[in-house]
Ligand SMILES: Nc1ncnc2c1ncn2[C@@H]1O[C@H](COP(=O)(O)OP(=O)(O)OP(=O)(O)O)[C@@H](O)[C@H]1O
């Protein structure tokens with residue numbers, strides 16, 4: 001027994017901080033890539049749900065329901081072991097998180113687009129804009145501003161859910177923690193997992209505050225009642 | 227002669243720097259109907275809310291039936307059982323039917339069993355002419371009906387004193403009459419009421435006294451004939467004539 | 477409340493299963509799904525396999541295999557235009573391949589439901605005082621409640637599971653409790669997962685309830701106080717009954733969320749739906765079929781939950797309260 005087991009466990013974590021930080025880097029990269037993919041797919045999907053009709057709209061809606069109704073864990077495993085979309089764990093995790101995030105982001109954008117007053121579109125048409133142009137230059141800018149709070153939430157959800165990529169052995173933060181724990185051989189379980197949690201907490205906290213700032217910065221003076 | 231039912235003795239109230247009530251004193255006997263008038267921001271609502279301690283005063287004393295109710299050791303819930311309040315914007319419990327609104331206090335404050343509470347609840351709804359709306363939710367009632375339920379809810383607690391804070395000012399003009407009529411009935415039954423209202427018809431016919439409050443002080447206090455026909459203070463006359471013209475414009 | 481989508485959180489959007497829930501086909505599927513589950517559970521748990529042996533499926537594989545083979549041959553003979561028939565053949569193949577695993581998955585579904593329901597119900601018991609503390613508490617209680625929600629919402633559920641399972645003596649303590657892991661009562665890992673879900677879900681639920689409480693107009697509590705109710709009674713009899721109704725949509729989303737995230741319990745060896753699927757898959761290497769099947773089962777659970785919550789919302793609806801215009 002070491003004289004100060006607690007101390008030495010913390011020292012163990014401190015000694016492996018570089019590994020944990022490397023894992024944090026992967027977590028951040030995975031979050032950014034997934035959010036980006038989610039945005040690239042989710043924004044058009046939201047627009048389709050609002051402005052289009054027929055089979056395209058139905059297809060987008062159904063895909064959304066399936067992606068929102070299935071655990072991320074199942075999506076990741078299916079993509080990695082079932083469909084083997086990529087041999088890279090990072091790419092697979094990005095696709096899984098990105099697809100699922102797209103399904104949620106589409107709902108955020110759908111809501112935001114729908115919340116822009118009908119009159120805005122009419123006013124834009126009245127000054128001679130085409131429908132597409134009116135949507136693009138009048139409705140979308142307002143909708144994007146309104147989606148910041150929902151987007152903020154989605155961002156932190158993706159950030160936290162990157163931890164699920166542990167299932168395909170991606171070396172993100174939680175995986176690093178799990179490796180340090182060595183399946184129970186380390187006595188530093190509490191120290192390791194608390195440190196890992198703390199890092200996640202700092203990440204979500206910083207993300208939230210930054211997006212709060214974005215929200216304030218881009219909000220329209222005098223609110224949205226034009 | 228017995229004690230007055232309500233007595234305010236040199237009551238002061240301030241919000242931070244702002245002095246809202248500056249030495250308000252008056253008395254009411256049981257059965258009196260006193261109507262408080264005064265310009266916006268003069269402290270009328272604040273004065274009412276001090277009486278059931280929804281607002282705490284900074285100085286002076288308030289007595290109800292001889293007991294000082296502004297002592298630190300007064301049980302406010304006990305006090306509020308004895309003082310009913312009717313609000314300008316009704317504040318009906320949105321999740322309860324008209325009957326539920328009237329019986330909630332009976333059941334949860336007076337600990338009555340359900341059957342007795344309902345029996346009494348129906349009586350009070352009948353008193354305000356709404357027996358047929360007992361099962362309606364607030365959202366299904368007109369403004370005038372809502373306010374009558376508000377009155378029934380306050381009456382149900384069998385209070386010694388009823389406070390009204392501009393009970394008709396949130397109502398469409400055509401709905402004012404039904405509420406005033408209920409209030410008149412209550413006055414005739416001898417229920418003690420302290421009413422903030424600019425409903426001059428009610429004040430003239432039902433009030434025992436009129437209290438004119440301005441800038442946190444009672445400028446004039448007397449029977450309606452005196453205030454309307456022969457106001458002592460210049461400000462009272464001005465205020466009343468402004469009220470009259472405002473009324474004629476409507 | 478203005479525009480629900482833009483003002484409520486992203487998580488609120490989760491369950492809005494985009495109108496699928498009111499289609500007759502959906503209702504029929506959900507009905508079949510639950511009939512199967514209930515009969516399966518009754519047979520396996522209550523009747524001790526009286527109807528059919530425990531690990532034997534109700535459905536014969538043969539006809540499905542035959543159908544798949546016939547359709548496959550037909551598709552081949554049709555050449556390039558035969559692809560829709562080919563798909564149908566694939567579907568029957570999928571069914572035939574799935575059938576043998578259904579009994580085991582049904583047991584997993586049972587654990588998944590139990591985890592979710594216990595987690596959310598126990599979480600609710602913590603969430604109500606937590607949200608009341610946030611809205612009506614003094615500055616110290618408020619801060620404490622805020623700290624709790626921020627901590628649990630700011631870290632991954634999986635990390636929380638790991639902390640509780642690997643890094644606290646919780647497992648040992650629960651293992652020592654009488655009856656744990658015997659008969660109907662699941663083993664310790666299950667209970668650790670329930671505790672984690674309870675703590676985590678309490679934080680999320682309290683957020684929904686908090687914003688719902690804030691949307692109850694202030695005059696409601698004033699009026700309650702004016703008839704002599706104490707503050708606590710006023711909150712209990714007037715504010716909460718209204719606030720909890722406002723909270724139902726958010727609460728439904730939390731339920732859906734937990735159904736899906738209960739799959740994380742597999743990481744600490746709980747034998748729920750995902751763990752069962754994974755175990756069979758790593759024996760049979762039929763990853764695609766099995767996880768598609770698991771995905772469909774989760775989807776059925778999620779849609780069922782949305783339907784139930786819609787029904788509940790309908791049942792407790794009061795004119796002028798909640799989803800109707802305010
Ligand atoms: N809770 C509060 N905090 C701070 N100031 C307050 C509060 N309540 C009332 N006041 C102030 O006290 C003054 C008197 O308010 P009060 O509501 O009593 O007036 P009132 O005579 O009822 O007016 P009105 O006719 O508009 O209802 C006002 O200047 C108001 O701004």
Ligand SMILES: [Mg+2]
Pocket residue numbers: 270271272391392
């Ligand atoms: Mg007022």
